[in-house]
Amino acid sequence: MFSFLNPLFLMAAGAAVIPLLLHLLQKRRTVKIHFSTLRFLKIAQKRSASRVRLENFLLWLLRTLILLALALAFALPVLRTSSFGGFLGQAHRDIAIVWDGSYSMGYETGRLKVWDEARDTVTAIVRGLQSGDRVCLFLAEETVTPLIAQPTGDLELALSLIKAQSPRTGSSQLRAAVVAALEALQNSGNRERELYIITDGQALPWTDFAGQTDRLTTPPTFVTLLGPESPQNIAPQSVEIRPPVLLSNTTAKISVALSRTGDTLDTTVTLFVNEQEISRRTAGTQTEFILPPLPPGVHTARLETPADGLALDNDFHFLLRVKDRLPVLVVGSATDTFFLLRALNPGISVMEVTRVEPDALGNETLADYACIFLCNALPLPGQALLDLENYARRGGSLIFFPGDRATVADYESWSCLPAKPTLIEDITNPGRRPLRLLKPRDPLFTGLQLPAGAVPTITARRALAWQLAGGDANAEPLLGLSDTAHLLVSRPFGAGRTLLFAVSADRRWSDFPLSPIFLPLLHQIVQFSAGVSGEKPFMWAAKDLVLPAATEGTLLSPQNQPLRIRAAKQEAGTIYSLEDATQPGIYRRELDLVPEVAINIPRAESNLTPVPPGELLQHLGEKTTLSRDRAELLRQIEQHRIGRPLAETLLWLALALGLLEVFLANRAARPAPRAPAAHASVR
Numbered sequence: 001m002f003s004f005l006n007p008l009f010l011m012a013a014g015a016a017v018i019p020l021l022l023h024l025l026q027k028r029r030t031v032k033i034h035f036s037t038l039r040f041l042k043i044a045q046k047r048s049a050s051r052v053r054l055e056n057f058l059l060w061l062l063r064t065l066i067l068l069a070l071a072l073a074f075a076l077p078v079l080r081t082s083s084f085g086g087f088l089g090q091a092h093r094d095i096a097i098v099w100d101g102s103y104s105m106g107y108e109t110g111r112l113k114v115w116d117e118a119r120d121t122v123t124a125i126v127r128g129l130q131s132g133d134r135v136c137l138f139l140a141e142e143t144v145t146p147l148i149a150q151p152t153g154d155l156e157l158a159l160s161l162i163k164a165q166s167p168r169t170g171s172s173q174l175r176a177a178v179v180a181a182l183e184a185l186q187n188s189g190n191r192e193r194e195l196y197i198i199t200d201g202q203a204l205p206w207t208d209f210a211g212q213t214d215r216l217t218t219p220p221t222f223v224t225l226l227g228p229e230s231p232q233n234i235a236p237q238s239v240e241i242r243p244p245v246l247l248s249n250t251t252a253k254i255s256v257a258l259s260r261t262g263d264t265l266d267t268t269v270t271l272f273v274n275e276q277e278i279s280r281r282t283a284g285t286q287t288e289f290i291l292p293p294l295p296p297g298v299h300t301a302r303l304e305t306p307a308d309g310l311a312l313d314n315d316f317h318f319l320l321r322v323k324d325r326l327p328v329l330v331v332g333s334a335t336d337t338f339f340l341l342r343a344l345n346p347g348i349s350v351m352e353v354t355r356v357e358p359d360a361l362g363n364e365t366l367a368d369y370a371c372i373f374l375c376n377a378l379p380l381p382g383q384a385l386l387d388l389e390n391y392a393r394r395g396g397s398l399i400f401f402p403g404d405r406a407t408v409a410d411y412e413s414w415s416c417l418p419a420k421p422t423l424i425e426d427i428t429n430p431g432r433r434p435l436r437l438l439k440p441r442d443p444l445f446t447g448l449q450l451p452a453g454a455v456p457t458i459t460a461r462r463a464l465a466w467q468l469a470g471g472d473a474n475a476e477p478l479l480g481l482s483d484t485a486h487l488l489v490s491r492p493f494g495a496g497r498t499l500l501f502a503v504s505a506d507r508r509w510s511d512f513p514l515s516p517i518f519l520p521l522l523h524q525i526v527q528f529s530a531g532v533s534g535e536k537p538f539m540w541a542a543k544d545l546v547l548p549a550a551t552e553g554t555l556l557s558p559q560n561q562p563l564r565i566r567a568a569k570q571e572a573g574t575i576y577s578l579e580d581a582t583q584p585g586i587y588r589r590e591l592d593l594v595p596e597v598a599i600n601i602p603r604a605e606s607n608l609t610p611v612p613p614g615e616l617l618q619h620l621g622e623k624t625t626l627s628r629d630r631a632e633l634l635r636q637i638e639q640h641r642i643g644r645p646l647a648e649t650l651l652w653l654a655l656a657l658g659l660l661e662v663f664l665a666n667r668a669a670r671p672a673p674r675a676p677a678a679h680a681s682v683r
Contacts, residue, residue: 018067059668062661066654073650092132093192094151096181097122099165100199101141102172104605107200107309109228114200115167117226121198121630126158128637134191136184137161140177140205142170150184169312169541169582171605174199175208178216178620185219193219194640200227203611204604209619220640221624223616224633228309231608232262236269236303236316238603239538241291242446244531245370246322247350252291256303256316258283261608272302273320296324298595300586301537313606317585317598318537325352326530327368331361332375332505336403339513340375340505343522351526358384366391371529375505376403379410389416393494395548397529400498401505402464416498418475418491419466432457433481435517442478444490444528448520456517458487460510463502487512495548499525538598545581547597552576555596558585 099122105115126135134151135158138144147161174197185193195218199205237259246252256269271278271289281287299320307314328344328351330337337355344353356364358377361384366372372388378400380388392398398416402424411421435456437445460481469475469491479488481502490499503510512518536548547565554562555578568575578597581587587597617624625640627633 018063056668059661059664062657062664066657066661069650069654069657073647073654077646077650092134093129093194094134094136094185094188095125095129095194095196096151096185097125097135097137097196097198098174098177098181099137099139100172100174100197100205101139101145101165101168101170102200102202102205102605103167103169103312103601104202104204104227104310104608105200106167106312107227107231107233107608108311109309113167114226117630118198118200119162119165121224121226121633122162122196123159124630124634125196125637126155126162128634129155136181138177138181138184139165140172140174140199141168142172144177144180146180149180151188167312169584169601171602172205173208174205175212175216175619178218182216182218195219195221197221197223199223199225200608201225201229201610202227202231202605202607203609204607206611206615206619209615216620218620218623221620222627222633222636222640223620223624224627224630225610225613226629227608227610229610229628230262231309231610233260233308233310233313233606233608234267234305235259235310235313235603235606236305237606239303239316239318241318241320241537243527245326245527246291246294246320247326248296248322248324249293249350251293254289254291254301256283256287256289258285258287258305259603259606260285261606267305270304272304274299275302291320294320294322296322298322300595300598310606310608312584313601313603315584316538316600318600319586319595319598320537323350323530325350326370326526327351328353328526329364329366329369329372330355330375331358331372331377332401332403333357336376336401336504336506337373338506339518340373340401340522343513343519344526351523362387366396367394369396371397371399371526373399373401373505375401376405378403378406382413385413389414389493392416392496392498395495397496397525398493398498399525399529400500401503402501402509403504403506404508416491416493417469418489418498418500419468421464421466423465424462425465426462427460430459430461432459433485435487435515436480438477438480438486442476442490444478444524446528448524456515458503458510458512458515460503460512462504462509464500466500466502497529538600539581541582541584541599541601543580543582545578545599547576547578551596554590555587556590556593557581557587558583562590563587 099118105113105118107114122137129135132153133155134153135155136149136151137147137158139147147165148158152158178195178197181195185195235258237257239257240255242253242255243250254271258267258269266282266284268280269283269287270280273291273294278292279289281289299322301318301320303316303318305314330340330344330353332340332355334355341353341355344351354364354369358380361377361380366387372391374388388398393416400417402421408421408424411417435458439445458481463485466486466489468477468489475489475491477486477489478499480486485502487502488499490497501512503512505513507513539545539548551565552567554564557563563578563580566577566579568577578587581597581599582601584599584601586595587599588594589596613626616626625636627636
């Protein structure tokens with residue numbers, strides 16, 4: 001369907017009759033030639049007249065078309081791209097808007113954030129709708145948030161919802177939001193459909209398109225990339241504290257990894273502890289700080305990079321939990337635990353060891369201990385068994401030493417064991433066997449110090465034989481006595497870990513308690529267990545954050561907003577979670593303001609690498625139109641809704657016709673060749 005933006009110029013099309021009038025009024029010149037015979041001249045005249053009439057017709061046609069093309073071009077014709085429902089009037093349309101809600105939209109360019117520009121752009125799209133048009137709106141976060149799930153004609157409602165939105169602190173995936181938008185447009189009937197995607201141009205939200213084999217069929221789609229084409233961003237990516245357990249009389253190292261987008265120049269990283277600057281380092285992609293000794297307690301820490309366009313990820317928060325003692329629980333009789341207690345308390349140990357009889361285990365608060373040793377403590381009552389497994393599932397460590405009290409059947413009720421005991425074997429030819437580290441890079445052995453030149457060997461007279469747990473248990477042997485015999489096997493269980501020894505903790509089964517590896521290995525297990533006991537230095541932001549330890553009451557967010565801790569009973573025990581823990585910073589207990597958890601936004605979103613525009617066309621199809629700002633988008637919308645302007649095309653057509661007319665006119669104006677003189681013979 002055609003329409004004209006300047007229809008008055010159509011009156012100029014009447015000039016197209018001028019060439020016709022000129023051709024009709026043109027006089028024919030008659031040339032008289034005296035010749036003796038006319039037969040050949042009549043034939044030549046007939047051929048010449050046909051050629052002249054054809055040339056004149058073509059010249060008239062070309063000149064008429066030139067004038068028509070010029071008149072139409074100045075009338076600004078537009079080819080409508082709407083459906084046939086718009087012939088009798090403008091068709092109503094349903095539009096779906098997908099709005100990127102990731103925190104990279106908070107990038108600041110000049111004095112305006114990308115988020116603010118995105119909100120103004122979405123507002124402009126809705127304000128450009130006519131009466132009878134409908135809109136639906138989807139916010140692309142880690143999950144899709146349908147602000148308006150189905151197309152509605154209440155544009156004021158849409159504008160109020162748009163105005164109420166604020167920047168998020170998570171990542172986003174656009175494909176799920178696009179699919180939801182397309183489903184909302186399925187029942188649009190004969191209405192025109194349009195899809196709008198408002199984002200910052202970051203490649204990350206488009207990654208979920210790449211792994212999909214089915215290509216989306218989209219209506220005319222407008223993608224607006226509002227972020228800078230060459231963004232710059234530096235942010236702390238992760239933090240590692242070594243050793244994981246901080247003691248009041250020791251120093252520690254803090255390793256920091258940085259993520260970068262743009263130039264790879266070095267930057268400055270500053271470490272704050274309790275909001276006091278401790279150190280400042282120049283770093284590329286990795287740096288390390290030396291942490292001085294701190295008093296016992298929970299200390300807040302923060303890494304800071306210089307200000308850049310994305311301010312939300314410049315800080316990285318974590319907690320330093322400094323202990324004066326490491327509480328350890330040993331379950332077993334005095335005889336069974338004699339060597340174990342001496343190894344854990346050599347006189348200068350920082351460990352605080354508590355021993356209880358197996359029958360008294362129910363009186364202890366298991367969460368208070370870094371790890372629990374079970375020395376010939378089986379069998380245990382069913383409730384004690386469940387309590388121990390829940391303790392391990394929440395981040396604790398259970399270490400099993402077998403003994404003469406338990407039979408193989410007593411191990412069958414345990415679901416957390418790294419191996420299934422099959423036999424208590426008496427070794428007929430014990431001999432001395434060297435111990436081997438089967439997994440020397442396992443975190444359990446990090447920092448393990450053995451006496452110089454020592455090759456630990458033991459003599460085992462009785463041992464527990466087992467079959468490693470299969471399936472998803474991920475059980476691994478850590479210490480071996482031979483190619484087939486294992487001394488220690490380990491398995492992650494929930495957030496914690498379980499370890500099973502093949503020999504007892506006393507001398508009745510072997511001389512392992514007298515070997516030079518016994519004491520350092522036990523100390524290593526305690527320190528490692530304290531590091532995985534659930535006291536994490538930080539956690540990632542989430543709308544429903546599961547807390548690592550049993551915590552009740554109310555926490556205060558970094559903005560001092562009270563957040564209630566919810567308790568939910570499950571088969572694994574009571575799970576404590578915190579709703580809407582999405583703001584980065586330190587969350588404190590409401591009553592005493594003691595730091596409870598440090599939360600950071602996920603760092604994948606800090607990678608601002610732009611998406612290549614060609615990929616968008618592959619994901620969304622050929623009907624996709626790209627724009628870089630709001631003004632360009634509005635021009636594209638106007639062009640799409642009005643139609644495709646043809647003025648430029650008509651001007652080029654007039655130029656081509658003019659060149660062809662000049663060529664034919666020159667050809668027609670060439671003088672006709674003279675007829676050769678006739679010679680008559682006289683006899």
